[in-house]
Every structure is written in structure tokens, then in C-alpha cells.
Amino acid sequence: APAPPTAPRATRPLLLGTYTSEAGGGTGIGTAAYDTATGAITPGPVITGVDNPSYLALHPSGSTVYAVAEQEAGAVTAVGLAPDGTYEVLGSRSTGGSGTTHLSVHPSGRWLLSADYGSGSVAVHPIAEDGSLGERTDLVTHSSPPPGPGQGGPHAHQIVTDPDGGHVLAVDLGTDTVYTYALDESAGTLAEVSRAALAPGSGPRHLAFHPGGRFAYLACELDNTLVVCAYDPATGALTPGPGQSTGTGSGTSYPAQPVVTGDGAYVYLANRGPNSLTRYTVEDDGATLRLLDTVPVGGDWPRQLALSPDSSLLFAANQRSSTVTVFGVGPDGSLTAVGDPFPAPVAVCVLPLP
Template sequence: MHAPRFILGFTVLTTVVANSLAAIVGQSSLQPILFAATHTRDEGWMVGTGKGVYTYKFDSSDGSLIPLGITQSYPGTQTGYVSALRMRPNGTLELLNTLESHGGNPTHISLNPSEEVVVVSNYDGSLSMFPLNDDGSLANESFHQDFPIGSKVVMDQQATGHIHSSIWLPNSNHVVAANLGSDELLQYELETTKKTLKSIATIKRPPGSGPRHMAIHPNAAFAYVVDEITNIVGVYAIDKKSGVLSSAALQNISTLPAGFTNTSTAADVHVSSNGKFLYASNRGHNSIAIFAVDKKKGSLTSVGWEGSRGKTPKSFVAYEDWMVVANQDSDTMHVFGIDADTGLLSCTGNSYDVGTPERVFDIWSYENLVHSDNADI
């Protein structure tokens, strides 16, 4: 299948995400790009000041971001929607189609490796799947499951199920969804003919942990989950034959320094391109936790913490020797250099004003993508 010319997102959160992207800013360009999605209105619990989805070209020579364009926000409702969009040459996004996600407050979307389906995580407690048409638009929902029961350990967050994200495991048709409300990782297998999901395993996280996001090691042998409520990273082995996660965590390690007692919640997690380091963001401590990774065992050793240079680092991306951190409550993005030997971060001084950044999305290097005859954008 050709690398897609489209990206997918939610109209409720004005969010856009993609797991792979073809040469859509002009095939002559070899510079990576970055999307930053923002809150654009008063949500009740916070006032968004962003203008929509910002697109940047990333200059890997100095870590600077070059603005390409802004896709203005669409009017949103509390009904959940999922949208497919195509990127124009000027960096703005063109809406292909929109369907109901059949769940409230959709918060995450993931594209399977063969680019046939997307899985939508509805925070109000359900998981949906949509096949993709050849032009990248969404076909009707082919799978749906509700999760009305939470662990009730932390009642204001776990009275019911809350599906926060999902991730596709490498070398298999397996997807794992993080249920923050029930303290569970839910593993499914994609039945490719019927375009539906079959439950194959449920992995329990510690009570009251609140699993939020996951990352896969480049060697495809380990998965990492960050727990929002308890600020813990859990390490799991991926069975090479079955593709199933280990039922018990190999390790659980805190994202916070010993002795820190103020309120903080973990948010995002990523593994470095070279597989030597793992990073997790702390909202409250306002830092990026840095861990060294044992590539054979998957275990983590704390290296230190780097201040996010802002408030509430909800999202970040790590690309080769660079990291871009989005601070939601200080309306800024900062670029850091990554030391390939130590994993430590150094602030480049490249700082950008972005209203209420909700999410920054993977940076793609075009020279690593398969170009096809799909330049008609």
C-alpha cells in the first residue's frame, strides 16, 4: 500500500495525528515536519487560546521550527467525531470526511502498520475501529466496545472506564489499548477479513495507577506504559512468537524524584531513536524524566530530569538528536538537544509561542519514506 497522503484527527479536541505520512509538503523537500494541535475555546475546565493545528518544518541543523501554516479549528460539540484530512502544499489541512466516533471525548487515534484501519480511544469509555478507503477517508465503524466499569480506586478518575490511547505492536496484527479508568491494558488481534478486533489478553496495572500512553522499543522486544495517576513507567516484554505482552510487568519505576510531594501527573512517553533512552513528561513537576534503557532486559535506570521550561508538559516528540516539548498551560513549545551518549537534554533556546498546545505529533524525515506517485495533493 502506498504511504498515505492523509492524516486523521478529532474535531472535539481539534486534534490531528498520523503514524505515517508521505511526501506531502513537496517531494523536493527533505526536511521533517511537525504538527501541533491546540485547544481553541473555553472547555469549562480550561480556556484554550490556540488557533487550530499548526504545521512547522523542522530544521535539523539547528533545531529550529519554520512555520508552514495553520489549519483553523472546526466548531466542536460534546459528541465525539473522527476526521480524515489531507495536507495541502502550504501546510494547511483539507477535510476529507468526518464520522461519529460513537463515544464521548475521543482522545487518541492510531493507524495500523498496514494502513488499513484506525482505532479510536474514546475517553468516556469506549473503543472504536474504522476501516480506511483508498483515498484515506474513513469507512463506517467496524468494531465498538464499551467499558462502563472502572476500578473505582481514584473515584474522580476511575468511576468508569476511560480508554486513553492505543498502540499497534510491531510484527503482528495486535493493538493494545490503555484503560485509565480500570487500570488495564487491553490487547486485541485484528481480524483482517472482517475488519474487527478479537480480545486476546487483559493485563492488570497496579490499582489506582491510571495507564495513559505507551511506547515500543525500536528492537520490538519491549513495551512501556506511563501511568498518569501514580507517575510510574511499567516495562513489559513482547513475546516474539505470539506477539502478546507479558502478563506481569518486568519493572515499575517512578517518573518523579525521590522526596517530591507536590501534585504531579505523568503524561507522555517516548523511546529515543537509538533505543538507548526513554523519556516521560511530568505535569506539576514540569519536567522530562530521563531513563537509560537496558536493550537486552528492557529495564530502566533513572538518569535525571530536565525542566520543561514551562508549565504542564502534556506532550513531546523525540526525533533523532532533538526533542520538542509542548507546555500546555504556559502556551509554549521548546526545542531540546538530545545527547546521544548520555540521553541528557539541553535547551537550544528555540522557543515558540503556541496557544494551549494539546499535542505535538511525530516528526517525519522524508528521506526515510517511500515516495510514490501520489503528489496530487
């Protein structure tokens, strides 16, 4: 009898953020496909008409992606994604700030949250049924506390909703503070309910929650630490613990971003200085991180990390080498480089779609 046909490997879309204004940068949002089994990436067309899309976020429906415009006149852009792989730029809205560096979609799917690094502000935009954006409903500037040592002002670097869906957290590198807000889901406005002070000059940049929702891991890019923070979903209070080693030795490692595996068992941290990934195992239901080792990232200046939806693959966007490197994630948390680095101009964000 003839051998049964080999089942085709599943591939899923992969989107790539870049700086269109930089030398050697891309011309828009890059598209590609990744093999869910091997991690191999194949290139696709570029979504043009989107300026400096340095960070990307997907709507819960999967039908719209949002991009920051990281430039003086901060903005956010919506792009519709059709099932056949075609796309349509749905328009942009001003954030009211400058240097938009991060965004996320509220789990309700009705609000887009964005962070402006240059102006140290965060903004909210309503999301229409078709995924397009309405006029901004709020803009909050981190006017206090005063900026940390060497900082000229506030620098909002990330804005996310907690796993419980009850609060929004904004990480500010300039004020060494994480702000917790309550989002009014009818008006699209933010009300501060708590703030967490980090060590002066630590430069908090990005946090990632443990799936249990009681702990978050915060990368501080100026003092080379990862901070385990306790979190109270009822009040939104974040309580930072002492800074933990990144395992990168002396020198400035510029940690960029932590990610947590879907089962909450491992944390990986990108270090831009030494071009490495730090591996931690999670203990005590999220309360403790134990440093395992560091692994070469295989590129230069890993600005952003992303896990595939099933946490079997880890993608690293390497800005200065203009590459995406891919690792297989073992059940024991091991990272094994797979394939050759994928060329992507000034790669600063990689978003694997489910």
C-alpha cells in the same frame, strides 16, 4: 575562487494539536516548519474546520493526517496533505463514544484506531485509498474490570499497534488495565486476547514500545510511576513489572507520556506536575531502565512529547504555557534546550513529519 554557496538547511513540517474550545486555544491544527539541524520552528497557517484536535497521527503514506475531536460527541477527522503544503479537510466520522483523546493508524494503513476517554471505549474506522474515513466498523467499551479507586468509569487513553503489527493495545486509566486485541484486517473488528492489570489506582495513561518489540514502558499518571512491561508478540500478553520512580520526588508528578529513541537506548518521560523530563538509559535489551536525572522542560504542563524521525530532536507540547520547547538529543542521551520556546496556543500535541 568564490566560496561555494551555503547549502540550505533542511526544514520539515510540524503539526500542532490544540483545544479550540478552551480560552486562548487555537482555531484548528497549527502548521509550522522545523529546522532538522537546529530545531528552530517557524510558524505557518492554521488548518481550520477541525474542532478540538488534541491528538494527531500521520498515515504511513505521509499524505493524510488524522485528528481526534476531543468533545462530548467523539469524532475523528481526516485531513489530506499535498506535497506543496496545501491541505484539504476530508471529513469526520463519529467514534460512537465521547471525549476522543488518542488515535493511531494501523501499520497496514487501512484502519484508524481511536480511544474515547469519556466513554472508556475504542473504535475502528476504515481508511479509503484517498485517506478519507469510512463508517465505523467496531466499537468496544471497557466494561470490565470495575473502575479503579476514585474512578467513575473506564477511561481509554491510548490505542496503538505493537511493533510486530500483530496486536492492538488499549490503555485504560479508569480500569487500571491494558487490553490487547487482535484486529481482523478484513472486517475491521477487535477481539480481546489478553489483558494486563496494573496496580489499583495507578492510572495507566500511555505506553511506548522498545523497538525490539519485547518490552513496553507504561506511564501511570496517578501513582507517579513508569512501569517496564514484558511483551510477547506471539500472544499479545503484556506483563507489567513493578512501578519505577520518575525521579520527581514527593508530590504528584502526573507523568504523561514516555518516548523511546529510535535506537532503543534512551527513554524520556514528561512530568506535568514538576514540568520536567525524566531521562532513563535502557539496559538488558530493553528489560531494564536506569534512571539518570530530570531536566526542566522549559514550559508549563508538558502533555505530549515527540521525537523527530531521526531521534535527534525532542519536542514537548506544553499545554498551560502555550509553548513548544525543543531539545537536542545527544548520542549520550543528554537533552540540550535549543532556541526559545515556540508560541503555540494551548499546545497539547506536536507531530514532526518525516
